[in-house]
């Protein structure tokens with residue numbers, strides 16, 4: 001029995017991807033409503049060895065059930081699962097999700113996100129296989145940014161209108177002037193190259209803005225111009241963020257907005273990860289700044 005509904009909204013002009021993003025919009029609203037009751041930690045750790053909140057589990061299960069029900073979705077992988085869940089009937093797209101990004105912000109009531117990657121082959125694979133990506137930001141409002149790799153649009157998704165959304169920014173691009181930077185990791189753990197890169201940015205009067213949720217920090221860079229990094233660390237050369245679920249999809253969106261994404265030594269998409277939960281250092285934002293960071297690292 002087919003469970004595929006015609007998409008209600010034109011997100012990227014491709015019906016099967018649009019249907020995926022319809023489900024993301026609807027499910028994200030439910031996830032947001034469910035957050036207050038799901039702040040506590042549950043037992044165990046995720047495949048990256050991190051503590052898991054009830055909200056992480058809930059969001060993962062809901063997105064998995066809803067997205068895998070689409071005919072076009074052949075597999076669902078997420079930060080919270082050891083391996084991808086596949087659909088017996090197959091499907092042209094392979095999804096990789098960070099169901100709740102920045103969930104350590106739940107207790108302090110700071111922003112969080114959801115990151116959705118649409119790949120044309122099963123993950124792990126290189127970001128060159130992304131056909132579209134989206135992220136939801138649970139901030140003062142719930143917004144959703146979508147990209148097909150060419151353009152980036154931002155919507156408010158609390159709208160009761162016909163399509164359950166309202167266009168906020170069409171063809172979003174990074175501003176030419178940069179004002180913010182956000183680098184993760186403890187300063188004492190930064191390598192000499194990372195420290196030199198940050199000194200260079202500060203000398204250029206860039207202002208630190210770091211909130212501990214990737215999507216929220218990246219939205220500041222997309223809005224005010226600048227650079228975000230979760231860099232290589234002395235004791236963690238791969239940094240913290242995961243290639244398939246976090247670095248590649250967000251880099252894909254930033255590049256479509258006219259920016260650049262790097263692993264510090266070259267284009268991020270040159271990496272072909274061999275592990276699903278593989279981490280990678282990531283530097284993204286205005287191309288000129290990412291180039292300058294790379295120059296300090298090499």
Ligand SMILES: O=P(O)(O)OC[C@H]1O[C@](O)(COP(=O)(O)O)[C@@H](O)[C@@H]1O
Pocket residue numbers: 050079098100101102103104184185212213214215230240
């Ligand atoms: O606490 P730190 O080291 O600053 O790390 C913050 C980073 O970790 C993350 O919270 C990791 O994401 P998850 O919450 O999905 O594990 C990012 O959102 C954020 O950029």
Ligand SMILES: [Mg+2]
Pocket residue numbers: 098100101102214246
């Ligand atoms: Mg995350």
Ligand SMILES: [Mg+2]
Pocket residue numbers: 056079098099100101102103
């Ligand atoms: Mg997460």
